[in-house]
Amino acid sequence: MADKLRVLFVCAKNDVRSLMAEALLRHSDCEHFEALSAGLVASEVDPRTLESLDHVGIDTTGLRSKAIDEFEGQPFHYVITLCDKSSEEASRIPTAGEVIVWNFEDPVTSEKHDPFRHAIQEIHDRIKMFITVKTR
Template identity: 45%
Template sequence: MSYKIPVLFVCTGNSARSQIAEALLRHTDSQNFEVASAGTNPKPINPKALDVLEKAGVSTEGIYSKSLETLADRRFDVVITLCDKAAQECQLLANPAEVLAWNFEDPSASSDPKAFEHTLQAIHERIKLFVLVKTKRN
């Protein structure tokens, strides 16, 4: 497959969930997907998000927090929101072909010491299914 499907992950802060999702999709299938992430109200990346990715053997190279506005000139075939708040605020995106709403609790707001690990596992399971569905069509 020479065409890479452009995918954008969006959450409010672009500090944990969308960063984890971006790194996981790139790690899982960078051959078929071109991936980015952004936030509706970006904040610095939570160090625990980077730590959990690195412990899982997933590269964090080149990921950084960014706003939706910085990606306004790019076209995405699939936009995946990772929280209900971002799903509501995402109406400003220009005509993505497909919008998926995946609602994951913010691990930064959890008192569970394993919240980031659980979030990584849950997002990874969803991404594996997403890749299977999207690449099966070929």
């Protein structure tokens, strides 16, 4: 395959869900996809994000919180928003062939037991489906 499909995951702060999605897509299919993530603003990466990814054997090397501005002017095949706030700010998001809206509960404020592991599982399931559909 010549060029990888560029995918940008966007969340409000790029501290949990979008970073998880970036790491999971990179881990699941780096042959077909170039996975990146950004927040409407950059912030501190929640340490539980890295712990949860490490726990399930996902490489977190180079993961850092980035602001959407870092990607200004860059083209993407897919921009996937992971929370309501980022969907509402779509006008700030770089150009994409397709914008996809996913909505995952924020594990930081979740009432669920073990919310970070739960978030990883939900996001990973969705990413596996995305890969299946987009690499046919």
